[in-house]
Amino acid sequence: MAIYKLLFIDFGRVAEYISQLEVLTCARLAAAAAGVLSVSYVFYSLYLSPYCRIPGRLLYRLSSLPSRLVMLLGQLPDVSEADYYKFGDIFMISPGVVILSNPADCRAVLSTHKFAKSDMYKAFALIDETMFTTHSAELTHVRRRQIGPAFTPGYLNEMEPIILECGIHAIRAKWDKEIAQSATVGSAIVNYGLHFSMVTFDVFGALGYGQRFNALRDNNTKLVDWVNDFNKLAIINMVYDRVLSFPANLLVRRLIQSRDEFVAFGNAAAQYRREQLRRGEIEKPKDLLQVLIDGQDPESKVQMTPTQVTAENISLLVGGTDTTSLTMSWTLHYLMLYPDVYRRATEEVRTAFPRHCTITYAEGKARLPYIDACINEAMRIRAVSGVPLPRVVPEGGATFQGHFLPAGTQIGINVAGANHHQETWTNPRRFMPERFLDNEKAKHNLLTFSSGVRICPGRNLAQYEMTTILANLLKDYDLAVPSDSLFAPGHLDEHGNPVAMPCTHCLTVSPKYPERDCRIIISPALEY
Numbered sequence: 001m002a003i004y005k006l007l008f009i010d011f012g013r014v015a016e017y018i019s020q021l022e023v024l025t026c027a028r029l030a031a032a033a034a035g036v037l038s039v040s041y042v043f044y045s046l047y048l049s050p051y052c053r054i055p056g057r058l059l060y061r062l063s064s065l066p067s068r069l070v071m072l073l074g075q076l077p078d079v080s081e082a083d084y085y086k087f088g089d090i091f092m093i094s095p096g097v098v099i100l101s102n103p104a105d106c107r108a109v110l111s112t113h114k115f116a117k118s119d120m121y122k123a124f125a126l127i128d129e130t131m132f133t134t135h136s137a138e139l140t141h142v143r144r145r146q147i148g149p150a151f152t153p154g155y156l157n158e159m160e161p162i163i164l165e166c167g168i169h170a171i172r173a174k175w176d177k178e179i180a181q182s183a184t185v186g187s188a189i190v191n192y193g194l195h196f197s198m199v200t201f202d203v204f205g206a207l208g209y210g211q212r213f214n215a216l217r218d219n220n221t222k223l224v225d226w227v228n229d230f231n232k233l234a235i236i237n238m239v240y241d242r243v244l245s246f247p248a249n250l251l252v253r254r255l256i257q258s259r260d261e262f263v264a265f266g267n268a269a270a271q272y273r274r275e276q277l278r279r280g281e282i283e284k285p286k287d288l289l290q291v292l293i294d295g296q297d298p299e300s301k302v303q304m305t306p307t308q309v310t311a312e313n314i315s316l317l318v319g320g321t322d323t324t325s326l327t328m329s330w331t332l333h334y335l336m337l338y339p340d341v342y343r344r345a346t347e348e349v350r351t352a353f354p355r356h357c358t359i360t361y362a363e364g365k366a367r368l369p370y371i372d373a374c375i376n377e378a379m380r381i382r383a384v385s386g387v388p389l390p391r392v393v394p395e396g397g398a399t400f401q402g403h404f405l406p407a408g409t410q411i412g413i414n415v416a417g418a419n420h421h422q423e424t425w426t427n428p429r430r431f432m433p434e435r436f437l438d439n440e441k442a443k444h445n446l447l448t449f450s451s452g453v454r455i456c457p458g459r460n461l462a463q464y465e466m467t468t469i470l471a472n473l474l475k476d477y478d479l480a481v482p483s484d485s486l487f488a489p490g491h492l493d494e495h496g497n498p499v500a501m502p503c504t505h506c507l508t509v510s511p512k513y514p515e516r517d518c519r520i521i522i523s524p525a526l527e528y
């Protein structure tokens with residue numbers, strides 16, 4: 001029996017009654033009903049919902065629109081950081097979405113597969129499920145066992161000649177050429193943001209595809225364009241998850257075509273490698289592509305299919321290029337804002353190494369603790385992953401900061417908030433690399449690479465690139481901010497710290513105006 005009969009509602013008579021009412025009266029009734037519903041919703045959200053005692057901006061607690069808008073405008077990193085300072089360890093950013101900023105809480109969530117990644121990650125599974133997109137603990141384990149060997153120190157040492165060739169050697173060649181061709185004798189202005197981006201793509205192109213793209217030298221942006229298109233498609237897929245099906249796919253035809261070309265390129269690179277090896281034309285190279293092809297889970301003995309190889313390769317490329325280059329950009333930016341830090345970093349490297357040499361990762365790690373601390377401090381103060389990492393509360397719910405969160409609540413791990421946590425970091429708004437010197441606890445509290453079961457598997461590769469590039473550049477070049485730069489040491493904020501260039505966020509936290517703000521004057525360091 002229909003429910004309305006149970007409730008003794010005769011809809012025929014209701015309709016007849018409504019038809020007899022004047023239009024104006026109907027409108028008034030509708031408005032009154034909408035008003036009552038709205039007031040009830042606000043009342044429920046603020047006083048009755050399970051989240052009603054959790055602080056947060058009023059509008060954010062009532063609707064998901066403000067946080068979506070903030071995200072669209074690229075302001076999420078600033079808002080996540082500012083709201084941490086305003087509301088503390090726990091706050092709401094959207095109905096049913098709670099942000100955690102206490103490093104211990106964040107680590108507790110990230111330490112277990114029980115708090116699974118949210119559905120948002122599915123948007124990136126544009127080819128196949130990958131280590132990055134999967135919810136499955138089992139697949140995560142398998143993939144980490146298959147791909148993980150690429151990021152061990154032993155294997156990274158084997159890959160280091162390529163990292164140096166496509167990284168620091170390529171930048172040196174570029175910068176020397178810029179200086180030689182500059183109208184100003186002995187110096188040039190370059191855009192480090194652009195150059196760091198190009199080299200990380202070149203390093204990955206060589207390691208993941210066995211090819212030299214020479215993005216930095218020849219401005220070949222093929223790989224960069226594919227990744228940008230891939231990211232755009234993933235973001236649209238996040239907003240509208242049927243975009244890959246007819247008819248919506250017609251609107252993103254170009255992006256789908258670009259993805260298909262990218263996949264075909266990846267498949268062909270792997271196939272070519274297999275054939276070269278089968279014909280005995282080459283020795284087995286030591287690179288990422290080879291690990292992806294060979295990678296076998298020691299437990300299940302499972303290897304990846306060709307599609308999985310290509311999907312994981314793209315996922316590593318997407319996850320590992322901008323993150324690394326942007327971290328280098330923020331590091332250099334902060335060094336320019338804090339002249340004492342810059343001086344100490346250059347003194348350290350120029351005391352430890354002769355003028356004409358290339359510092360390897362192992363040498364840098366062993367003898368350049370201050371530069372290592374500068375990179376860590378840049379990763380803390382401006383984490384390129386500084387937006388909440390979404391996870392879901394499991395069955396049974398969970399309690400954080402005295403608030404019970406029911407199952408299904410979405411948690412955002414506020415990397416920016418945790419990295420500014422005032423009880424964890426002294427004077428968190430200030431760039432102070434020395435806080436990382438001889439301080440394993442500080443490194444443990446740094447959440448920029450995430451933590452726990454889904455911690456960034458590529459962090460060691462990123463460290464190889466960042467240390468070798470930054471240490472060698474600080475050794476070989478004198479760097480200075482152009483006189484027309486808006487962001488210089490003397491330009492202080494209300495807390496007495498140099499104002500950093502503004503940032504924006506798409507998938508990573510990047511300078512908002514890189515053409516304007518990432519310019520730097522370079523000149524060869526004097527012989528010493």
Ligand code: HEM
Binds near residue numbers: 131132316327458
């Ligand atoms: C400074 C550079 C980097 C930073 C700051 C960084 C940061 C992160 C963070 C925060 C996560 C967790 C994301 C989440 O849970 O939503 C992550 C995951 C990941 N990163 Fe990185 N990353 C960097 C470099 C790299 C590199 C070089 C690679 C590979 C070449 C890489 C590959 C990955 C992959 C595959 C994941 C997914 C892991 C999983 O979900 O199990 N990353 N990274």
